[in-house]
Amino acid sequence: MLIFSVFKTLTDQRVTVELKNDLSITGTLKSVDQFLNIRLDAIEVSDQARHPHMMAVKNCFIRGSVVRYVQLPAEHVDTQLLEDATRREAASQTKR
Amino acid sequence: MDTSAGIQEPFDLIRLSLSERVFVKLRGDRELTGILHAYDGHMNLILSEVEETIMLVDGADSGPSGQGIVNVTKRKMEMLFVRGDGVILVSPPSRT
Amino acid sequence: MGDTPPPPEATPPPPPPVTSGSPTDFLKNVVGKRVVVRLTSGVDYRGVLSCLDGYMNIALEQTEEHVNGIVTNRYGDAFIRGNNVLYISAAEPL
Numbered sequence: 001m002l003i004f005s006v007f008k009t010l011t012d013q014r015v016t017v018e019l020k021n022d023l024s025i026t027g028t029l030k031s032v033d034q035f036l037n038i039r040l041d042a043i044e045v046s047d048q049a050r051h052p053h054m055m056a057v058k059n060c061f062i063r064g065s066v067v068r069y070v071q072l073p074a075e076h077v078d079t080q081l082l083e084d085a086t087r088r089e090a091a092s093q094t095k096r
Numbered sequence: 097m098d099t100s101a102g103i104q105e106p107f108d109l110i111r112l113s114l115s116e117r118v119f120v121k122l123r124g125d126r127e128l129t130g131i132l133h134a135y136d137g138h139m140n141l142i143l144s145e146v147e148e149t150i151m152l153v154d155g156a157d158s159g160p161s162g163q164g165i166v167n168v169t170k171r172k173m174e175m176l177f178v179r180g181d182g183v184i185l186v187s188p189p190s191r192t
Numbered sequence: 193m194g195d196t197p198p199p200p201e202a203t204p205p206p207p208p209p210v211t212s213g214s215p216t217d218f219l220k221n222v223v224g225k226r227v228v229v230r231l232t233s234g235v236d237y238r239g240v241l242s243c244l245d246g247y248m249n250i251a252l253e254q255t256e257e258h259v260n261g262i263v264t265n266r267y268g269d270a271f272i273r274g275n276n277v278l279y280i281s282a283a284e285p286l
Binding site for chain 3: 108181
Binding site for chain 2: 001002003006007020036064065067068069070071072073074077079082083085086087089090093094
C-alpha cells in the first residue's frame with residue numbers, strides 16, 4: 001500500500017519504466033493501481049532502433065508484474081517521509 | 097553492540113537498514129547498491145544513489161569454476177523503485 | 193459359544209517414534225544454528241540462521257555465498273527472499 005501511495009504522489013511526473021524484457025519506456029505517469037499497473041502518456045522508448053514497433057505508440061498500460069525498475073524523479077521524492085512511513089507500516093504489520 | 101539482538105523476523109533486518117546503503121542481489125545476474133528509503137512485504141524497494149552492476153554471463157557456463165562472466169556493465173540512477181519479485185538477497189552494510 | 197473378542201483398546205497405539213518431528217519443529221530447532229540454504233538457482237548460502245517467517249524469508253548471519261563450491265561473497269547479515277529458497281539444511285548437530 002505504501003509504494004502504491006508513493007506512485008500516486010508522482011502522477012504527472014516523468015518516469016522511466018524498465019521492463020523485465022529490457023524495454024525501457026519513459027513517459028508521464030498518468031495513473032497507477034494497487035497492483036502497481038502503470039499508465040504512461042507521451043512515451044519515448046530509449047532504444048528506438050531495437051524496438052522499432054514502439055515508434056507509433058504514444059501511450060501505454062504496463063502490467064505491474066512485468067516491471068523490473070521504475071526510475072523516479074528524485075526531486076519529487078521525500079526520502080525522510082518515505083522512511084517514516086515505512087517504519088509505520090512495518091510496525092502495523094508485525095502487530096497484526 | 098550486537099545488531100542481531102533485536103531481530104525476531106527477517107524483515108527486521110531490512111527495517112534496521114533504512115537510510116543505510118544496502119547491497120541487493122537480483123534475478124538476471126544483476127546487483128545493486130543504494131540507500132534504502134522504503135520497502136514493503138513483497139520486498140518492493142525504493143533506493144537512491146543507486147549503482148547497478150549487470151553481469152553478462154557466457155552461455156557455456158559449464159566449467160567447474162563456474163565463472164562464465166564475460167562482461168560487467170555498471171550504471172548509476174538517482175532514485176529507483178525495484179519490484180520485489182526480482183529480489184534474491186538484501187544485505188545491510190557490514191558493521192563488524 | 194466361542195470367546196467374545198476383547199473390546200477394542202480405548203487408547204490408540206502410540207505413534208511410531210519420529211526422529212526429527214514435523215517440518216515446523218525442524219525449523220524451530222535450527223534457528224540459531226549453522227545452516228546451508230540452497231536457492232533454486234543452485235547457489236548455496238552458509239551461515240547462522242537468525243530467523244525466518246512463513247514465506248521462508250530468511251535472515252542469516254556470517255553468511256558465505258557458495259557457487260559451485262567456491263566462496264563468491266561474504267555478508268555480515270543477509271536477508272533472502274523466501275520464494276528463491278529450495279531447502280534449508282542443518283550444518284551442525286541439532
